[in-house]
Amino acid sequence: MSRLPLTSSQTVGPFFAPTLLREDAVRHVLTQPDTIGERIRVEGHVLDGDGLPVPDAMVEIWQANAGGRYNHSADQGPAEVDLTFVGFGRSGTTEDGSYWFETIKPGRVPFTGERAQAPHICVAIFARGLLNHLITRLYFEDEQSNAEDPILQCIPAERRATVIARRKTHEELIVYCFDIILQGAGETAFFNL
Amino acid sequence: MNQITIGDIVRGDREVFPPYLYEAYQSTRRRAPMLPLIEVPLTLSELTGPGPAISAITFEDSDLTRNAGTGGEAIGQRIIVTGRVLDDRSRPVPNTLLEIWQANAAGRYLHKRDQWPGPLDPNFLGMGRCLTNAEGIYRFLTIRPGAYPWKNHPNAWRPAHIHFSVFGPAMLSRLVTQMYFPDDPLHMLDPIMNAVPTAAARKRLIAVYDHSVTEPEWALGYRWDIVVRGASETPFEAQEDEQ
Numbered sequence: 001m002s003r004l005p006l007t008s009s010q011t012v013g014p015f016f017a018p019t020l021l022r023e024d025a026v027r028h029v030l031t032q033p034d035t036i037g038e039r040i041r042v043e044g045h046v047l048d049g050d051g052l053p054v055p056d057a058m059v060e061i062w063q064a065n066a067g068g069r070y071n072h073s074a075d076q077g078p079a080e081v082d083l084t085f086v087g088f089g090r091s092g093t094t095e096d097g098s099y100w101f102e103t104i105k106p107g108r109v110p111f112t113g114e115r116a117q118a119p120h121i122c123v124a125i126f127a128r129g130l131l132n133h134l135i136t137r138l139y140f141e142d143e144q145s146n147a148e149d150p151i152l153q154c155i156p157a158e159r160r161a162t163v164i165a166r167r168k169t170h171e172e173l174i175v176y177c178f179d180i181i182l183q184g185a186g187e188t189a190f191f192n193l
Numbered sequence: 194m195n196q197i198t199i200g201d202i203v204r205g206d207r208e209v210f211p212p213y214l215y216e217a218y219q220s221t222r223r224r225a226p227m228l229p230l231i232e233v234p235l236t237l238s239e240l241t242g243p244g245p246a247i248s249a250i251t252f253e254d255s256d257l258t259r260n261a262g263t264g265g266e267a268i269g270q271r272i273i274v275t276g277r278v279l280d281d282r283s284r285p286v287p288n289t290l291l292e293i294w295q296a297n298a299a300g301r302y303l304h305k306r307d308q309w310p311g312p313l314d315p316n317f318l319g320m321g322r323c324l325t326n327a328e329g330i331y332r333f334l335t336i337r338p339g340a341y342p343w344k345n346h347p348n349a350w351r352p353a354h355i356h357f358s359v360f361g362p363a364m365l366s367r368l369v370t371q372m373y374f375p376d377d378p379l380h381m382l383d384p385i386m387n388a389v390p391t392a393a394a395r396k397r398l399i400a401v402y403d404h405s406v407t408e409p410e411w412a413l414g415y416r417w418d419i420v421v422r423g424a425s426e427t428p429f430e431a432q433e434d435e436q
Contacts, residue, residue: 003281004420006209007397008389010371011220013356015302019294019320020358024251049223062243062364072241074363074424086250088243109237122238122364129220131211131388132204133369137238154233182224192204192230193239193365 009132021092030103032084037066037104041175045097049183053097057127061089068107111150118149134190138178139164159189209394217384219345240424244360248290248324255323257335267317269298269336271412277329280423285329292322292358300339352379363424372417373399
């Protein structure tokens with residue numbers, strides 16, 4: 001089948017924040033009071049090839065609900081939709097390059113056949129200097145199922161740690177730290193998607 | 194501008210998408226990944242996305258000439274920018290959110306980091322959004338943005354452009370890009386536009402003047418279609434397609 005040629009990508013540039021991060025467009029908190037699932041905070045920094053913070057980036061996330069179901073018509077279950085949970089987050093970065101979300105830990109979503117993926121959050125990074133956005137995933141370090149995840153297995157073993165968030169113990173809230181390194185030592189594994 | 198390194202790392206089709214490293218655009222130098230992108234299969238995670246859900250909870254705001262809320266109208270050549278959002282199988286993408294931002298008629302952004310001495314317009318915020326209709330059609334009323342000076346290289350000016358953010362049906366279709374205007378002599382001098390690898394792909398970023406869109410004694414009309422990667426109905430089907 002002949003395909004229409006795609007529209008190319010261009011950088012978000014330096015001036016997107018008033019539009020893409022306006023009060024009713026930014027989404028740090030993905031949960032509502034009735035949302036089902038284990039509350040977690042995801043936080044980290046976006047860093048450049050000199051290890052310096054990227055203060056003008058945007059991080060978007062997309063994830064399944066606690067049962068492993070996406071709020072989207074292409075996901076037909078069997079897990080149930082949580083009507084209080086869209087699964088989309090959008091954060092800017094501050095002067096120290098940090099971003100954050102409050103969400104729930106997603107469940108495992110299907111792969112093919114009987115196989116399931118390990119719990120993960122899809123991550124997209126936009127910034128001045130990125131002519132095309134970057135795509136990666138956040139996995140959780142305390143997940144046994146990481147060992148059988150089909151996407152993690154695509155990443156060379158020595159780079160896998162770059163997509164696995166570290167759990168920090170706090171008294172009240174579970175925090176997962178996930179730095180995104182655009183270039184250089186510890187460069188995050190990004191996907192050709 | 195002549196001696197530049199163009200990186201080898203590209204996400205997606207090399208005939209369409211810019212490399213991450215394009216040294217003529219200086220901000221790419223310390224932000225472009227240097228290691229190969231990982232090839233991964235498509236899964237439900239990529240074939241779903243927030244587009245439909247976000248569209249249901251976002252209000253439309255497609256008149257940039259008046260949405261500053263001052264009661265006054267933005268200064269500049271009033272234009273209509275309209276077109277269709279399609280997927281690569283020519284299917285319209287209905288009910289998807291477009292967010293746009295742009296400089297004012299003088300080429301100045303309303304942003305604390307834009308300090309060049311172009312005048313601000315109190316009646317222009319330079320931001321808008323709308324949803325595509327059932328046929329995938331969007332429509333904005335705005336003013337034509339001016340060219341914009343930047344510090345990338347001596348006497349650098351960005352051609353007039355409007356930034357577009359598009360969700361589309363799935364994560365796979367997410368796109369942020371820029372729309373340019375026809376017959377602009379700055380196109381050939383702009384490293385951001387020229388990072389797009391082929392003339393055909395660059396041309397697709399340029400709107401077409403369309404007199405049938407122009408409204409008499411009101412606004413000039415431009416047409417610009419956007420094509421995003423489509424998401425098949427099931428991951429299994431998509432994986433077959435990719436092979």
